[in-house]
Amino acid sequence: MIKKILFVCLGNICRSPAAEAVLLNRLKQKKLENQYEVDSAGTGGWHIGRLADSRMRMAAKQRGIEIESKARQIALSDFTYFDLILTMDDSNLADVNALLKELDTSPKSKIKPLLSYARNTQLIEVPDPYYGGDSGFDQVLDLLEDAIDGLLIEIDKS
DSSP: OOEEEEEEESSSSSHHHHHHHHHHHHHHHTTOGGGEEEEEEESSOTTTTOBOOHHHHHHHHTTTOOOOOBOOBOOTTHHHHOSEEEESSHHHHHHHHHHHTTOSSOOOOEEEEGGGGOSSOOOSSOOOOTTSOHHHHHHHHHHHHHHHHHHHHHHHHO
């Protein structure tokens, strides 16, 4: 059975497309890509159809990770399609849970903060690097790689 995972941040141009790409990269390394469907979305629709921020794409590329997705906004149908919806920060989590209240059926998705799977940080939110310097993108990728490695360990247990 294919596991379906959605990553969510604010605009879907930095953190969530990077998380999507990191997971796809890890799955490819483990030859598990056929067992997963991975996507990302934003709580806002400002960047729909755009590629991820060029700074994030460059930082990821330096790690051998290609970010190819285009921004989209989370939809009600995502709650009945994806098994797991992972948010980047408390604001995204609140926005996702608020949208969930509009659903007129039972959700399929389990909703959690992505960093709940991290093993090497005490942070509970992935910081938004958009308005910061280039080092913020590397910090985000470090956090995403840690959390996604932890996520894969948890999934393997179940």
